[in-house]
Structure formats: C-alpha cells, structure tokens
Ligand SMILES: Nc1ncnc2c1ncn2[C@@H]1O[C@H](COP(=O)(O)OP(=O)(O)OP(=O)(O)O)[C@@H](O)[C@H]1O
C-alpha cells in the first residue's frame with residue numbers, strides 16, 4: 001500500500017478538522033479528495049506530508065510512519081500546497097534549485113532536471129525572474145514544477161489547478177496521467193470535471209468525515225435510483241422553485257440553473273402529474289439528466305454555503 | 308546536518324542581492340552616533356580611562372551593529388518565512404530536520420551580523436584616520452598606541468561573534484513565536500534599545516551607582532560592549548564577561564531550537 005490511514009483525527013482547539021479517517025490507497029492510484037470549504041482536505045494533506053501531527057491515529061507512507069520516519073517520507077513525497085509558498089527573493093530557477101539542494105541532489109543531476117521542468121511548465125523563458133512578478137497561474141506552475149524535481153513516488157497535490165487557465169490545466173492533467181505508472185497521486189480539488197477525468201478513486205469529505213468512497217462511476221451510481229430532470233420553461237414564465245406543487249413530487253429542493261430548473265423526482269411515475277400541474281404550454285422542454293459527480297456532491301454535502 | 312548549507316546559502320544570496328539597499332540603513336545608525344558623539348562631543352569630553360572618546364565609542368558601535376543586525380535578521384527573516392511567504396513549510400517537506408532549519412537560520416543571522424559589524428568597523432576606522440590625519444597621528448598610529456596587536460583583535464572578534472550569536476538566537480525565538488509585525492517592533496524598542504543604551508556603550512560603567520553595577524554587568528550587552536572594548540583597547544579579557552557570554556549563547560541557542568521545534572509543528 002502506498003498510503004495507509006488508521007482512524008486519523010485532528011482537533012484544533014475546539015474544531016474537529018479531521019474526524020476519524022481510515023483509508024488504504026494502492027500504489028499507482030490517482031486518488032481524489034473532494035469536499036466543501038473547511039471539510040478538512042488541507043489538514044489531511046498536511047498530516048500526510050508531515051507538516052502537522054495528527055491528534056490521534058496512525059498513518060504510513062510506503063510503510064514509513066508519519067510520526068517517526070518523517071525524514072524518510074520527505075525523500076519520497078512531492079508536495080503542492082494549497083498556497084503558493086514560493087520564495088519571492090529568489091528567481092524562479094533558484095526556487096527550484098534550492099529545493100533540489102534540500103533534497104540532497106547533486107548539481108550534475110538537478111541542473112538538467114530543473115531546466116526540463118521549467119520547459120515543461122512553459123516557464124523556461126522566465127527562469128531568471130522573481131515569482132512575485134508572475135501571474136497567479138505561472139506561480140502555480142512553478143510550485144508544481146518544484147514538487148516534481150526529485151521525482152517523488154507519492155505526489156500530494158492540494159488543489160493543483162486552482163487559478164490555471166484551461167490550457168495549463170490540461171497540460172497538468174496530461175502530466176499527472178503520464179506519471180501514473182510510477183507514482184501514486186493524492187489530490188484534492190473543487191473541480192468535479194478534474195476528479196471525474198483523472199481519479200481512479202474518489203472520497204467525498206465533509207466535516208472531517210468520509211461520506212462516500214469509490215470510483216467516479218460507482219459514486220454516480222448512488223443517484224441512479226432517483227430521477228433527475230431538467231425542465232426548461234418559456235421565457236415569460238417565471239417559475240418559483242419553492243412552489244408547493246413541486247415539493248410533493250421531488251426529493252431535494254429544486255434549483256435553478258441557466259433559466260431552467262433541475263428537479264429530482266421521488267419516482268418516475270410523478271413525472272406526468274407534475275407536468276400536468278405546471279401546464280404544458282409553459283414548458284419548452286424536459287430532459288432526463290445522467291447524474292454528475294457534482295449532483296452527488298451537492299446531494300451529499302447539501303446546498304448551503306460553508307463558513 | 309547537510310540541510311544547513313542550502314538554507315544559509317539562500318540567505319547569503321538574498322543579502323548579497325539586496326546589499327545596495329541594505330548597506331545604508333546598516334551604517335547610518337552607527338555613523339550618526341559616531342558623528343554626534345565622537346565628533347560632536349569630543350571636544351567637551353576628557354579621555355575616558357586614558358582613551359579619547361572617539362576611540363572609546365567605536366568598538367561599541369561596531370558590536371552594536373553586529374548585534375542588532377543579527378537580531379533583525381533572525382527575527383524578521385523567520386517571521387517572513389513563516390507568516391508571509393510560508394516557505395517554512397516548503398523547507399519542512401524536504402528531508403531536513405527542524406534542527407537544520409533553525410541552526411541554518413541562526414548561523415546566517417550570526418554571520419550576516421558579524422559581517423555588517425566588520426564593514427562598519429572598516430568605515431569608522433577610515434573616518435578616524437581622516438579625523439586624525441590632520442594631526443600627526445594616523446588611525447593606525449593611534450591604534451598602535453593602544454598596543455593593538457593581533458591577539459587583541461582576535462579576542463575582540465570573539466566578543467562580537469558571541470554577541471551576534473546570542474542575538475541571532477533571540478531574534479529567531481521572537482520570529483518563531485510572534486505572528487504580528489508590531490510585536491517584533493515592540494521587542495526592538497522595549498528590549499533591544501534599552502539593552503544597548505544601558506550597557507555602557509557611550510559612557511563608562513563607573514558612572515553607574517555601585518548598587519546597580521552588578522546588575523548592569525549581568526546584561527549580555529554589557530558583556531559584549533564592555534568586554535569587547537577592553538579586549539580591543541587594553542588587551543584585557545575579563546573572564547566574567549566571557550563566561551557570561553558563553554552561558555548566554557548556549558542557553559539562547561538551546562531555547563531557540565526547542566521553541567522553534569515546538570511552535571513550528573502547528
Ligand atoms: N491552524 C489551524 N488552526 C485552527 N483551525 C484550523 C487550522 N487549520 C485549519 N483549521 C480548521 O480546520 C477545518 C478544516 O480546514 P481545511 O483547511 O483542512 O479545509 P479544506 O477542506 O482544505 O478547505 P478549502 O476547500 O477551503 O481549502 C476548518 O474548519 C479550519 O477552520
């Protein structure tokens with residue numbers, strides 16, 4: 001197993017950030033951790049990357065204990081933290097070489113590697129500039145390059161593509177996919193599409209607890225039983241999603257998106273009476289939706305905004 | 308302990324790069340004191356313990372520069388790495404121990420402080436030379452009069468080094484536990500400045516009433532300024548001062564390492 005967690009808990013004064021997580025992640029997996037703001041994703045990454053110690057529980061990276069063998073773990077992990085923690089007084093290239101030196105790589109080895117990664121992230125022409133002169137996305141790419149210098153066997157990515165344009169995001173995805181053979185990847189993201197495309201296994205976390213664990217397909221499967229429809233109305237009809245007649249037929253609260261309303265029927269048989277109730281002349285179209293990861297996410301974690 | 312090297316190297320690269328903007332503030336304060344007291348008051352003051360006032364303050368000004376620079380570097384650099392850039396967490400995902408990180412930081416603060424002290428020493432000696440070359444004596448001649456020999460200089464440097472070491476450790480402690488920049492400024496005003504001014508930099512310790520003198524002698528800055536001056540000008544090394552400084556250095560070093568290790572794990 002690349003990563004083993006046994007009942008990991010982390011309590012900050014009166015906040016329980018991680019509440020008893022147990023996981024076994026196999027080598028070569030792309031593992032995705034999803035969850036609303038404050039769910040505990042970053043805390044979990046910090047625990048596994050030996051930045052923070054857990055309040056209780058055990059965790060192992062390739063058999064090394066996070067509490068006792070932190071130095072050994074740091075040789076084999078690469079870390080992209082949520083915040084771009086670059087050194088603004090060092091050039092882009094110096095940021096990378098400092099990392100290589102701290103990893104104990106000899107100059108002959110890291111020089112080539114650093115240039116290769118700068119090239120790959122499209123930053124080679126800016127290598128002698130200071131990162132505070134970079135755009136947010138460029139800084140992000142530099143942090144990703146830095147995490148890869150020593151060719152880690154387990155890579156932790158805390159929202160790696162936040163702030164990246166679609167081109168860079170795709171380039172990062174491609175690179176992550178190309179690493180898959182030799183590397184175990186543990187990533188957190190708020191982009192459902194990213195989790196869907198990249199991850200072999202997904203866990204949705206909320207309030208420090210794992211709500212669901214499985215492949216993207218198996219997670220979507222959990223909503224298959226219910227029926228999700230998108231109802232599009234004529235432009236002059238202003239539906240009120242909280243209207244009583246809707247509520248009887250549907251399980252979640254309906255919600256509006258791009259002028260149409262998404263509803264989750266309690267049962268297929270309610271479709272006809274619902275349409276009759278609204279009057280067909282107001283309805284432009286009805287589509288049955290395949291549940292997306294986002295639907296499951298919202299279903300499990302609720303609709304309200306987190307503090 | 309391999310990790311100490313890249314951390315120090317980084318601090319030296321950055322300091323070298325900022326040298327043009329850093330140098331001025333470093334030399335302005337000792338230079339101001341030198342001009343105001345050394346030149347300005349010189350004529351009104353008799354020799355202190357047989358030493359012209361200018362020569363009396365210069366060794367202290369050099370030690371002061373070293374000590375305050377070491378504190379500043381230790382405190383602000385660690386604070387910046389922790390709070391602003393969060394680069395401490397980048398250091399901490401690499402295979403180096405917390406000990407290597409603090410020791411690297413303490414060491415670079417101490418070396419940079421000592422280097423700045425030496426730069427100020429050279430500038431002040433040049434100025435003394437200028438001041439006295441109108442008379443018969445050159446600075447070199449003046450120093451020779453005080454039988455400045457190589458061993459004096461070595462002992463003087465020992466004092467400056469120990470002082471920088473202590474203040475680099477104290478700075479590191481402050482930079483580790485204080486989150487707000489105002490607090491660091493307060494420490495400078497409330498702790499460092501009184502320590503510097505009470506320690507007999509500008510006046511002989513004999514001015515203090517004899518009841519408080521033993522207390523004043525316990526201040527690390529007294530040991531640094533007074534001890535360093537005696538070593539340089541008289542070739543006299545007071546064992547109490549040396550002993551005090553070694554103890555302070557050892558204690559502050561151990562405390563800095565323990566505090567850093569405890570606080571940095573969040
Ligand atoms: N150093 C800390 N001290 C106190 N509480 C903390 C600390 N770090 C995190 N927390 C709390 O722990 C909880 C989990 O935070 P965490 O950063 O792990 O969330 P997250 O899932 O990464 O959120 P986001 O998606 O916004 O990045 C939050 O309630 C947060 O307030």
Ligand SMILES: [Mg+2]
Pocket residue numbers: 041042043082158
């Ligand atoms: Mg986070």
